Amino acid sequence: MACLRLDVPLRCSKNRDLEIGEDERVEQCEYLVNRLLPYLKRINDEQVREMKFEAEKQGLVEFEGMEIEKSDCRVGERMYCNNCKTSIFDFHRTCPGCQYDLCLK
Numbered sequence: 001m002a003c004l005r006l007d008v009p010l011r012c013s014k015n016r017d018l019e020i021g022e023d024e025r026v027e028q029c030e031y032l033v034n035r036l037l038p039y040l041k042r043i044n045d046e047q048v049r050e051m052k053f054e055a056e057k058q059g060l061v062e063f064e065g066m067e068i069e070k071s072d073c074r075v076g077e078r079m080y081c082n083n084c085k086t087s088i089f090d091f092h093r094t095c096p097g098c099q100y101d102l103c104l105k
Contacts, residue, residue, distance in 0.1 A: 069076045
């Protein structure tokens with residue numbers, strides 16, 4: 001484990017009980033949220049587009065009540081796209097016949 005605020009790994013540090021004030025902790029959290037927000041918005045937009053597409057495919061007007069089948073991926077197991085070999089963390093398509101997994105990128 002390493003502390004990003006130190007120039008040396010945490011195990012080499014004499015002060016392992018580094019105290020961070022509440023104001024600094026809040027500032028760090030705000031920074032992280034601001035950095036991550038554009039990516040999270042993009043992921044959400046992609047998911048909404050896919051949900052709308054799936055709703056149209058099923059003949060539904062809205063996707064609000066639509067059921068999405070959960071993947072059978074166990075904890076610690078990763079799923080990969082059979083086409084581009086990318087790790088799948090989001091919506092994807094699976095062939096029920098041959099179990100071919102396809103990411104939506």
